[in-house]
Amino acid sequence: MVSRGRSGRTVLVTEKPDGGSTPGPVSPELLEARIRGLQHALGQLLENARRLTHGEHQRAVQLHRQLQEQTAIARRESRGLVDARTAEALAEAEPRARLLADRLAPGLASVPPNDARWRSRQLVGAGIPSYVRVGELDPGTPVAAPLLRTNGWRVTADRNESARRLLQSVALRLVAAAEPFRLRIDAFDPRLTGTMGLLGHLTTKYPQLVPRATHTAEQLHSVLSGLVDVSSLRASRQAQLGHKRFEDLIRETGRVTDPYRLIVLFDYPAGIDTLAQRDLLRLAATGGERGICFLIHHDPSMTPENDVDTKQLLDMLTPVAIAGERVEVAQLPGVPAKLDPPFDANVAAGICDVVAELAEIAVLPTIDFDRTLPDRSAWWQPVKDELSTVIGYDDRTPALVRLRSGNPALPHVLVGGAVGQGKSNLLLVMIHGLAARYAPADLEMYLLDFKHGVEFSALGPAAERQHWLPHVRVLGVHSDRAFGLAVLRHLSDELARRSEIFKSHGNVADIAELAPGPDRPPRLLVVLDEFQVLLEDDDELADEAAKLLERLVRLGRAYGVHVVLATQTIEGVKRLSTRRDSIFGQVPYRIALKTTPADAQAILRNGNTAAAELQFRGEAVLNANFGSPDDNQHVLVSFADKPVLDDLRRELWIKSGTTHPPRVFHLAEPARLTDTAAAVKPEPGRPWTGLPIAVTEAPVPVEVRPEPGAGVLVLGDGPVDALGVLSGLALSTAAAAVNPPRFVLMDGTNSSPDVADGKGALIQALRQLGCEVETVDKHDDIAPRLFSLRDTVRNGQVGGETYLLGFGFHGVPRMQLHAEGFFESPANALQDIVRDGPAQGLITFGWWNRLHVCTEHLGYGRANVATHVFLRHPQDGVRAVCGPLVRWASEPHRALLWDGLHPEAQVVVPFAALRSDEVDRAVELVRR
Template sequence: MGSRSNALVAVVRQELAEARGTARAVLAAAESARSEAQRRKKLIREAYATCLAQLAEARDAARQDILRRTHAEATTLTRNVASLAALSAPGAAGTAWRYWTPTEPDRVGRPGLLRIGTVAYAAGEDRTKLPALVPFLDHAHLNVLGSRPDADEVISGLLLRALGTTRPGDVRLSIYDPEHLGGTLAGFAPLGNAGLLQFVSPGGLSAVLDDLVEHICRVNESVLAGEYSSLAELTAATTGPRPEPWRIVVLLLDPGGGDLTDAQSAQLMRIVRTGVACGVHLVVRGRELAPHPTVERIVTHDGTATCDTTGRLEVSLDAAPPADRIAGFCRTTAERLRAGPPPARFADLEPAKLWTESSVTGLTAPIGDSTDGSLVPVLLGDDPPHALIGGPSGSGKTNLIYAWIGSLTARYSPGELALYLLDFKEGVSFARFAPGPRDASWLPHVRLAGVNVNGDREFGIALLRHLAEELRTRAQAAKRFEATKLAELRAEDPDGDWPRIVAVIDEFQVLLAGRDALADEAVALLEDLARRGRSQGIHLVLASQDVSGIEALWGRSGLISQFTLRIALPKARRILAENNLAAAVIPRFHAVVNADSGVAGANTVVRLPDAGDRSAWRALQRKLWGKRPASCEPPRLFDGDAVPRLPAMYRPAGRVPDRSSDVGSSPGAVLGERIDVAARPARLRLGRMPGRNLAVLGTRTDEACDVLAAAALSLAAQGPARFSIACLDPGAERATARLMAELPRADWYARADLDDLFATLAPDGIPHYVLGYALDAAGPAYRDRLRALLADGPEQRLHVLGWWRSVPRLRDDLGGVGARLDTIGAWVALDVQGPELSPLSPQPGGPTWYPRRRRALFFDRSVHRTPEVIIPYEVNSDHT
């Protein structure tokens, strides 16, 4: 091989390397900037054409037998071309006809290239067929020349692909076929029933061309209005539907082109120059159009073709799909259009770019679309500040909440939005937003999720107290900066952490049920949050399927008047104003959105997407989870049906120091988990003060044993301590044996050993804890010594942690009906009714307490004004 050939080889290799680099760069850009659809399509289309041109040059060089050593480079290049083709013509745009089905685009998807056949490329002994693609919608006019039968098949295939990759109604056809009077493309005739197809008569071409020119002028003047260069750019910059449909005009002309007048030719050229930017596209057969950057030329001949995009590479044309298949597709499209556009999908609520919105002035996100397909945004801000959602069972309330949460979290980052979610009905609606055994991801915006809390109104109160504390913190910060609302505070304190807070409480009426202290506190907290929260960026979303929940609010005008945003699902009652009957007539999967306190005339009917699909939610959540900041922590999940286990830090093996925030150095016995937002332990300080003893009351053996075991293990984890365990109930022997095995210094006593127990209780400076299981079984013979231990022991660092099976038995052990119970400074009540606790409670008649499994009432005289509900830890069960 001569020096001239070597130089040519070097040039071709350099061109192949450059083409590979271009392809790789485009692939990387397409992966990292999918939301920039218009730019991506343009880059891929240019790279696809560039790679094909390079392949043509490589083919020509190979034919001269000088490129044998570039086989590996050519193979890599063909793979890149195939990848680019798959990206630019996915689904119905590039699938072979035998596998072809329509592809519904998403709302941010933009047209790409369309397949007309394949390009064969031989590299060594390998022969590769690559998709041959041409630009069309938003890219080019098509000028199809050459063999008429082949040209007609190319046009039929391109029109079907264009219709199959767009939504029904987004493309409108006009066909001018003077020779066969529309028969050439008769398969598309069913579109005429939906107003999507017009067959132009032989004398009607001038009117059609004039109408298109006027349409282009109107789009430039009224739609683009100098702000955008094209409809494609405008659509890419907005989240709504395309403002104007594509208009495709098919001109099936004679090869000579003599059937056009000079005026028609002039109008045609105006459309060539300006139509693509305004969504007007020409498909011209038989007449050669003047060269223009927007014209894609396709020349057919005996089943093959060449075109501008594929260059010198010959295309093997795909056979057109059968006419009956085209007609069937067009009938289906017309029927769908007459039925109206389908509702938005959950994915359609997602914006083009995640986390780009600011919540300074409020939160705006769509929850569905209107009947014309445009997304309907819902606002939470200074006005309206709070929302009320209502609908009977099965009307789609949870689905609506899912859609709203998904739309909000896709638009606002965790620094702009914080969510607190509480579900009072029996279920786990919000559990998917927290890490689980099947999916470790979580929704980064969620700070707290409560599920199965229908029996734990206390947790609802805990959430409201937490929000009230946050409101106080924000109000103080606003006062320091002389700000009156959140927008001003964030402007004055740009480095502060002030996201807008949305608290969703489903079946909120549970909080207001009953006439007790919890209901009174819930109302007071809700009224304060609703009244003052709007200015500090705290928004409440209350939902109920039972009209009684709404009735609980109607008697409190100061509270209900703050909820000016009303969302009523089908058959919802008392959400809207009495004379507003819109909720009674809307169909399923719809909602009435009213931002004017439900008054008639302010309704917007929204079609809701299916937001309950777990796979769709998981796809969005994992994307958001992957973008979470490094400082983002998993949300607190409170499950009313789950029993918390004693944390390892409170076991002797952990040997960690006491981490309580309480003041003082006295050891703290952990008894269970408090029902609050932070999941803090309920702790009993056992200092050298009178009455520092504990009584566990009730007949539930397993829970009583768990309370005493948690207390003992947590005390042992804090430092040197001695334990004496007196087990007087055979049912507790297994639990005490397990506890003995874990305590570092413990002695075990049966009922026959009680004399030995009291004989060994000499103070030695080390805390000594007497754990008594069923102490009431000791009998009258030991009551005097037990009373003395309870009265004098704490000051000598001797403390009794005892279990009595009823309050009367405890009272008998302490001296009878008239005896003082001061030696019991703290108690935990299990299955004991509230009135039975009257002798131990500061409340006359005892606390309001209805026992339930795995809940206990804890009272410490030195800390509490009223008892609090706790959850006994699971400590020594078989699976722990």
């Protein structure tokens, strides 16, 4: 073999037979020959290897091609088999998928946009969906994913328009599927895309369902702040009732006044500052448990503000990705669905109109008034430190109103709400609830309604029923301002009276310190419905009423007087603007029904708009801390069914044994002779002209003595009113007389049926009282009878106490012309009768439609008669008698009395003419 020595020279190494080797010298030629041989052998070896490798490669390539062909064939065969089996499976699964979708996403929450059912109202309001449709698989199988009972979705898309389309579609589906007022959607659209305009019809009609989208950070802060309060309140209520999730609370309580809340954010994080991000994180952390859900379109191209980490919020939400026309939800991985096309605007508008119609007729489940009453064994318990009653419920908790003078002081209540939202029902619930708990001896009520409502009328007596609420002392049904002022004056005097009682017991400072007994005055409940009417005019009456009301709420607490002020609105009332704090600062209880944000703050407190968020009639915000938002209590007021209340009043009336009815005042009604006769006995020489506008039930009399100047001149339009005045004068005179007087009734009118009935009833009543009644109805007979009466006066032959009732002297023709056979006119005879008759025992009560006609008949001195009663009469005639400063509005069922004895004219409520069916009772009562 060849090797190299240490010197570097080439040497030949020979092998020994035993395998060893010994070096020996070799020639260069031999060495080169051997090298060439080796090279040739190596070349042959390489060639053979190359040929072998090429063959193997060709065979490998051929085999690979064969395998590829076989694989392709197998793939095609398997794909066809899989597609067939998949299609078969999908076809079999589609009905089940649709049934499941209908169950999880009921109604229109799972219906395709182009389905005819979107143009029908049949499925609208089917129910709150836990799932909502996002699209469909190719064969038409719906794909729905959970939303409302989760924290929500974060939607990303390769095109923002696709994300907005999905959010718009989801919002419309949820609105269409939910029952009225079970869902509210608030949207934030900082880039003014107008996407929520698809629901614009609903926003216009019912902004409490879908408010107008907000665009600024300040607007968003307000929305989120309100939601934080909602979340906190729900957490407390769920903990109180032992529920982990909002839907469990709804399921148990049936409460529909607290909706699911969906917050839609477009182009997040656009417009989101640190404050908004903080509230978003707080809400999203527990949103799914508290019925608050987010639907957020995330635009990764938007740069967030400093300190706004978008990942914190997005990680709490379920990812929804849109690529092209495909949408994939994280709950359904690997199931990309075809994104639904956009909704037609007309279809959406139609659905919104249907939702608005359903909202219009939606009602709450009612709480029966009976549920708020104690057991009958607990009725009429002695008053201790407070008056308390239940007005409704907050879930399972009774909503209490506790009227007390101290510890803490909760003496008065302010109630407000828009028209038709249940204010009258609330007042009736409160009034009857207190009446069932406390006896009339311990609780008296003054109830005044200053508008056209008639709800209080059922609490007083009526011809068709004998019973009334026995606690009611004064009842003003559609009271006028003058009567309201009279009641406030009366209550102010009552405070002074109670002050003297307290002093007599050793300077007692609070009614609660007086022991129960006959010396302790009853608590007073004063309800002034639409009280602002008292104060809204710029006049002396409003000024005095404001001062008295302020005094009543300030001092009434200690004296056991509790005031309930009820109103639709108090904005714009001038007298309240200067006394707002001094009056409402004494009224801790605030009860606000559904109303506007401005009126909600006026009733509750600035910044407290909770009442504007209410949805239904009968919902209320109850607050016992001057309207502090932290003390709002959301209650459902019980329903005061009229028959139920009437049965209760009858039962309480029987229990009380009372026979004395309340003082009832009605702006649109005259006084009733029978009611007055039941309460007051007539006095001789003091006939009744009507009732005062006051708490007292005593009628307003005039002095009529047999001396010159006696008599009454009734002036103004209205034959029925005039007959009522004459009836009151005549009946009270007849009833008070020791010996029945004689009456001569002259009628110068063409009587209507009502007047004829009233005139007949008056004649019948006078005759039943033992009076002789002569009637002169024909015009041609009036003049001769006047002359004959004048002759009895001149001759001193009147023959006892006699009254001339002249009904409509203005209607007698030719009163100022000389009568046939006489050298003077009938007017001259009448003037002599009126002037000279009283001294002879003949007194005239006469009616003329105008002062100037009366003056023509009686002369400018009007025969010395001082007493005038004006009905509907022009102002100039009234001032001619009563003075230039008198203002007379000539209102229906009102009269102005001027007797010449008092410095001012007095407004009275004249009596109604008697009806024929009232005669027997009227006679029985005045004879007592």
